[in-house]
Amino acid sequence: MNFAPQIARRSSGWAWFFVWALLGSASALASVSLGPLLGLPTVVAGVLLWRLRSDARGAAFGVLTGAGALLLYVAWLQRDGPGTTCWHTATASGCDQHLNPLPWLVAGAALVGAGFVAHARRT
Numbered sequence: 001m002n003f004a005p006q007i008a009r010r011s012s013g014w015a016w017f018f019v020w021a022l023l024g025s026a027s028a029l030a031s032v033s034l035g036p037l038l039g040l041p042t043v044v045a046g047v048l049l050w051r052l053r054s055d056a057r058g059a060a061f062g063v064l065t066g067a068g069a070l071l072l073y074v075a076w077l078q079r080d081g082p083g084t085t086c087w088h089t090a091t092a093s094g095c096d097q098h099l100n101p102l103p104w105l106v107a108g109a110a111l112v113g114a115g116f117v118a119h120a121r122r123t
Contacts, residue, residue: 016059017119019049024066024115061118068111075104 023046030039046063049056081098088094 013055013059013119016053016056017062017065017115019056020046020060020062021066021069021115022062023049024063025070026066027063028067028070058122059119061115061122063115064111064118065115068108068113068115071104071108071111073108075101075108078104 023042026038026042027046030037030042050060078099078101080096082100084095084097086093086095
């Protein structure tokens with residue numbers, strides 16, 4: 001049996017999955033901070049990818065994983081929360097306000113997991 005075409009097709013599907021994940025992360029970032037500056041090019045790239053590459057359509061669940069990765073990053077940034085955290089060094093000191101990282105962690109893990117499971121079931 002020749003498994004090379006099957007392996008190539010699966011690896012290509014995962015490559016497209018990570019391209020979609022990058023687009024999902026960019027669109028999530030655009031929706032919370034950069035707005036149309038990043039949102040419009042991301043939407044245009046996603047639509048073009050969907051319309052022009054039929055082999056990439058099956059990996060579109062990567063958008064969920066990309067958005068979830070951004071939420072996991074926010075959870076990591078807020079890992080000292082909730083509340084105020086004060087710090088000092090030999091030359092500086094200050095206090096930072098942190099959010100509760102648990103909601104970000106749960107939502108991010110759910111989206112990343114859902115994206116990976118949905119794509120794995122599809123391939």
